[in-house]
Structure formats: C-alpha cells, structure tokens
Amino acid sequence: MMKKTILAAAIAFTTAFGAQAIELHQPDRDYIEASTAVGVSQSNWDAGQSAKLTLKNAYRYTYNLELSKGDFTHDLGKAKGFDLTGVKGHDVDGELPMDVLLRDRLNIESLVLLKDGQLVDEYYWSGMDKDHLHLMMSVTKSFTALTVQTLVQEGKIELNKLISDYLPELKQSGFADATVQEVLDMRSGVKIEFTPGKIWDERMTNVQEWNGVNNYPQLNSILDFAATLGQRSDVQTGEAFDYQCVNTEVLGMLIQRVTGMSAGQAMEERLWKRVGFEHNARLQSNSQGEAVMSGGLNATTRDAAIMMDVLVNGGKNRAGEQILAPEYIDNLMSGNDEVKSAWKHDGFSALLADAWYKDQFRVLNVGEHRYILMVGIHGQVIVGEPATGKVIAMNGAQDEMQAVRTVSMLMLDAVPALLDAIQ
Incomplete structure (x- = not known):
C-alpha cells in the first residue's frame, strides 16, 4: 500500500510540472515511529539536542525529492594522507590537535580535504561515512544560487530586473523594489516578524511542512507567504545584508517560474547531472514537491566538496565542461562596494570586517587567505580557495x-x- 501511495504522489508531482522525471518520496513513517518512541518526532526533529541523530537522517522526516546524478563521476582518487593531529587549532582553553578540536569540541562528523580536484584525505566520525547523506542546512542556499546562475548565463534571468517582474505576486510586498541581485545578496530589505520564541516566522516552515502538517492552510505555497511580508523601515532596499531564508525561497520560485519545472528538477538538470557527483541527493520539500531551497539539501560531504571544486577550478567540472562562467567566480571573489558596505549591518562583521556576502556565498579574508564559504547552521562548512585549488568540506x-x-x-x-597545512 505504501509503495502505491508513493507512486501516486510521484505521478501527481510529475503531471503538475509537465513530465519531469523526478521522484517525490513521502516521510519514512516506520523511521519516524521508531524515532518518536525515543522522543524525536516530526515536530522536534530539528532541535539541536538531537542533531547527532537527525542531521544524518533529516530527509526521512519530510517529503523529499530525489536528485539523480549524471553519467560523469568526478574521480577523487585515493587519499594521499594528511596528519590531522599535527595541525593545531584553538579553543578558549588553549591549543588542541585539529582532530580533537573538530570532533570533540565542534561536533564535526565528517571532513574531506581536496587539492586540485584530488583527495588529500577524509575523516568520518559519529556514524558518518563517505556514502552517507547529511543535511547541508543553509549550504543549500549556495546550490540554489548556482542554479540561478546557470539561468543567468542562458539569458533567462536578468540580475538587474526586479524580482517582482518575474513574480508579479510580490509587487505589493516587501520584495517590490528589490532586484534579483539584491535578493541573491540578502539585501532585499524584506521585514520578518519573528514568531515568539523563535528566530523565524513559523508560517514559512509550516508551508514547507518542515515539521509535519501545515497549520496555515490559507498559505499553499512559499510564494503566498512571501507576498504577506512588508519592508524594513530602518534601511533602504539594497543597503543592508540581512540573512533571511525567505530570500532563497523566493529564488526557488524564480527558478520555477522561468523554467516551467520545479526548482528541484532544475537543480537536478543543471547541477546534479552535470557536476560529477558520486551519489544521488535528497532535497526536502512539502507534499506538493515545493522544495526547501534555503536548507533542505541532503548530500554526501564528498559531493559538497566536488561542487566547491567547480568554483576553485574556474567554473569547470573535472571533465572540462564549463558549468559556471569564470567571470561569475571572479566577481564573487572581488566583491563590490554594495556588498562590502552591506556586510557592516551583520553581526558577524564584529568578528571579521574584511568580508562580504554575495550570490548566497560568503567570502572571507583571514590573514593571507581569501576563501569562499558555503555555510549552514549546526556546523555545515564548505570552503574553497581558488588561488590554491584547495577545498575543505565538513558536516x-x-x-x-x-x-x-x-x-x-x-x-x-x-x-x-x-x-x-594542505599541500
């Protein structure tokens, strides 16, 4: 009976978007039942105290789309060996070996190191291994932005146009005056009223069915939610970097609008089948197949590293196919006056002033290093340094x-x- 239900959901989803071959999976009821028996349910699976269990199994709690890999697989080669213990890091109580710092102090579960597209070494703790999917949280945002960029390169999206030109449903919302580029840079100026006790508006996660049934049935789509939002009065549109997930979700709607397919399907076609990933991924969604484009990607740590390798390799995968324009990466790495000024409005600028947020990536300047960051809460960090060809991926x-x-x-x-330390 369950197989028939899943098949029916997949057929319905395929029909809705016009013969797109992507499978919509239901929540894993057997897993949820077992998990609930020990206190971890659909309603609280994303709580931090359960992260050791749930971040390796996140897609089981929600509807999810399976993104299929392509024919080309990036061969990372064999580990060359790396003395992780010999590298030192610091906590407030002093110097520590890097493996102790990452595994024991920072609760890192996996670490993959690449140089020029080849594996330097990899480490797995807490039940992880090289084939295990892990929730990437907001690292997903960068994958969404890269999907947008492929559409920019084809002329289907113009960055200087208003987002509401593509999504007229937003013309009376806080997004009305924001360009696509400002939404990509988290400079839309949209105002979020936090739900009491949370640092987000629960209406958005309800629409996404992130914790089960949507309790706001009048909101059928993330676009319905976005249309209700107002604009900040303390800053002008484009002035301030203000990290709000709804910006990325609107980009997902933009992808859907200009391609005529689901955003998940577009990500599969434009990234997952082209980059050279080793495994299929799972992209969490609601029951309509509307993906969580700001934080729902479940992928292996190695595949996250492979995606970053494209950015450090001038936009090419290791088969030589140009996935991203070199100019895009150059512009990301150099930043501009707008994003550098906007960065000052974010709390992280107190820790590091010489940085910026552009195109759903952070670029940090620390000592002699300038590196790209994909970042997600609870410790998802994917790093790329184009100048040296080095990639660090950790979940x-x-x-x-x-x-x-x-x-x-x-x-x-x-x-x-x-x-x-990487040589």
Whole structure:
C-alpha cells in the first residue's frame, strides 16, 4: 500500500510540472515511529539536542525529492594522507590537535580535504561515512544560487530586473523594489516578524511542512507567504545584508517560474547531472514537491566538496565542461562596494570586517587567505580557495544553531590552519 501511495504522489508531482522525471518520496513513517518512541518526532526533529541523530537522517522526516546524478563521476582518487593531529587549532582553553578540536569540541562528523580536484584525505566520525547523506542546512542556499546562475548565463534571468517582474505576486510586498541581485545578496530589505520564541516566522516552515502538517492552510505555497511580508523601515532596499531564508525561497520560485519545472528538477538538470557527483541527493520539500531551497539539501560531504571544486577550478567540472562562467567566480571573489558596505549591518562583521556576502556565498579574508564559504547552521562548512585549488568540506551536528564561539573557531582558526597545512 505504501509503495502505491508513493507512486501516486510521484505521478501527481510529475503531471503538475509537465513530465519531469523526478521522484517525490513521502516521510519514512516506520523511521519516524521508531524515532518518536525515543522522543524525536516530526515536530522536534530539528532541535539541536538531537542533531547527532537527525542531521544524518533529516530527509526521512519530510517529503523529499530525489536528485539523480549524471553519467560523469568526478574521480577523487585515493587519499594521499594528511596528519590531522599535527595541525593545531584553538579553543578558549588553549591549543588542541585539529582532530580533537573538530570532533570533540565542534561536533564535526565528517571532513574531506581536496587539492586540485584530488583527495588529500577524509575523516568520518559519529556514524558518518563517505556514502552517507547529511543535511547541508543553509549550504543549500549556495546550490540554489548556482542554479540561478546557470539561468543567468542562458539569458533567462536578468540580475538587474526586479524580482517582482518575474513574480508579479510580490509587487505589493516587501520584495517590490528589490532586484534579483539584491535578493541573491540578502539585501532585499524584506521585514520578518519573528514568531515568539523563535528566530523565524513559523508560517514559512509550516508551508514547507518542515515539521509535519501545515497549520496555515490559507498559505499553499512559499510564494503566498512571501507576498504577506512588508519592508524594513530602518534601511533602504539594497543597503543592508540581512540573512533571511525567505530570500532563497523566493529564488526557488524564480527558478520555477522561468523554467516551467520545479526548482528541484532544475537543480537536478543543471547541477546534479552535470557536476560529477558520486551519489544521488535528497532535497526536502512539502507534499506538493515545493522544495526547501534555503536548507533542505541532503548530500554526501564528498559531493559538497566536488561542487566547491567547480568554483576553485574556474567554473569547470573535472571533465572540462564549463558549468559556471569564470567571470561569475571572479566577481564573487572581488566583491563590490554594495556588498562590502552591506556586510557592516551583520553581526558577524564584529568578528571579521574584511568580508562580504554575495550570490548566497560568503567570502572571507583571514590573514593571507581569501576563501569562499558555503555555510549552514549546526556546523555545515564548505570552503574553497581558488588561488590554491584547495577545498575543505565538513558536516557537523552542533547542539547550537550558530554560536559565536563555534563560528569563530571554525571560520577564523580551524579553516585557515587547514588551508595552511594542505599541500
């Protein structure tokens, strides 16, 4: 009976978007039942105290889309060997070997190191292995932005046009005056009223069925939610970097609108089948197949590293196919006056002033290093340094979403130390 239900959902989803071959899976009821018996249910699976269990199994709690890999697979080769213990990092109580710092202090569950597209070494803890999917959280945002970029390169999206030109449903909302580029840069100026006790508006996660049934049935789509939002009165559109997930979700709607297919299907066709990934991925969604484009990607740590390798390799996969324009990466790495000024409005600027957020990526300047970051809460960090061809990918299960201590230890200490040590 369950197989018939899943098949019916997949057929309905395929029909809705016009013969797109992508499968919509239901929540894993057997897994959820077993998990609920020990206190981890659909309603609380994303709580930090359960991260060691749930971030390796996140897609089981929700509807999800399976993104299929393509024929080309990037061969990472065999590990050359790396003395992780010999690299030192720091916590507030002093110097520690890097394996102790990452595994024991920062709750990192996997670490993959690449140089020029080849495996330097990899490490797995807490039940992870090279083939295990892990929730990427907001690393997903960068994958969404890269999908948008492929459409920009084809002339289907113009970055200087208003997002509401593509999505007229937003013309009376806080997004009305924001360009596509400003939405990509989290500079839309949209105002979010936090639900009491949370740092987000629960209406959005309800529409996404992130924790089960949608309790706001009048909102059928993330676009319905976005249309209700107003605009900040303390800053002008484009002025401030303000990290709000709804910006990325609107980009997902943009992808859907200009392609005529689901955003998940577009990500599969434009990234997952082309980059050289080793495994299929799961992209969490609601029951309509509307994907969580700001934080729902479940993928292996190696595949996240392979995606970043495209950025450090001038936009090409290791088969030589140009996935992203070199100019795009150059512009990301150099930033501009708008994003550098906007960065000052974010709290992280107190830790590091010389940085910016552009195109759903962070670029940090730490010592002699300038590197690209895909970042997700609870310890998801994918790093690329184009100047050296180095990539660091790690997935974590931190009990806090984003603490000053763990952020500064990872971004400003551990990452530069690892970049220095990779040969």
